Amino acid sequence: MLNTIWAFMIIAGVVWAALHGNIGAVTQGLLDSAADAVSLCVTMLGVVSMWTGILKIGERSGLVDSLARRMEPVLRFLFPRLPADHPARRSIAVNMIANMLGLGWAATPAGLQAMKELAQLEEDRRREENRRWEEDSRRQENRRQEEDSRRREKCRGAAPRTAAPPGTASREMCTFLIINISSLQLIPVNMIAFRRQYGSAAPAAIVGPAIAATAVSTLAAVLFCRAAGRTRGTEA
């Protein structure tokens, strides 16, 4: 994806400049940007290393784990159908906490683990439903003589198909990803470094507004998930 975007930027830039007589400016732009990247990296080196150092203390002292344990009420609200002792709960909680703190490297492995566990959960649900469905149809077969069709309808309704078919996202996966993509990060450290590099008078002034904006996007995500889960769900 990035390959396409990058090639587009270079090719479109040079061709457009050649057509509009800006080619000299492009030379300057290329050289300046390469130099800018170096000084930006120096600024980032300081800010980012400081922050990852602090967060390492939080990780090692068990703070991330203890915060993840406190996510239980949130998980209950977001994933009402996720079984109480399911391993996906922990992975989801760690992923969310790591995302809030801006620990990308800790968030992604936990997130992929959560997806794997959610896929397993759906597999279990499918198996359970198949079993129930077979049982039901066997029972129906036996009762066919003595029971009327109305009763049979009712019996079939007793085993609703709620598991997503293979290759389809389960409701938990949709919710998890939408919340994840809505961005949970509380302190945008990289952005503070960038702003500092470009001479901002108050690089960290965006922290509060960024939290507010993140709250808005996450709120939109939560509302959407609740609504979509209710109307588009296959739950009987």
Next chain:
Amino acid sequence: MKFILWISDCLIPFTILFIVGFGALMRRPVYDDFAEGAKEGAKTVFGVFPTLIGLMTGVGALSASGLLDALSGALGRWIRAVGMPPQLVPVAVVKLFSSGAATGLALDIFKNYGPDSELGLAASLMLSCTETVFYTMSIYFLSVNVKKTRYTLPGALLATAAGIAASVFLAGRM
């Protein structure tokens, strides 16, 4: 708004105080842990260094050629109607696919308008409250072989749009 800006001032020092305090309470060798984490952070920055040069030169070429301005000008009339500055459109669109490329575009805005200008603030906030929708979805869903993503994309795009709207709104009031 005053309260939000007050949070900006306090959050980082208090977060650090809380984390270091917690570590000390747990009797962790906090300084050793810090040094180790900082080393990892430095490694990460060195890791992104080459890609950052690549992306910034790409954006540099695009910006110096005048194509970005032409694009913003062409989009301007429609985009302004919904209240979004046209210069932010490329940042928002590219962010759906790549965080690095969007950062390059945002830095171009910092350079031209300043990080504390309304545009600069809006770009800062936009990048802080959105994720790379398509990239994240493909990584997470591919890892479990899911092809039908149901309502994930509409939900993710809605959340992103809400975040962008909030960013532009808040940047105008800072």
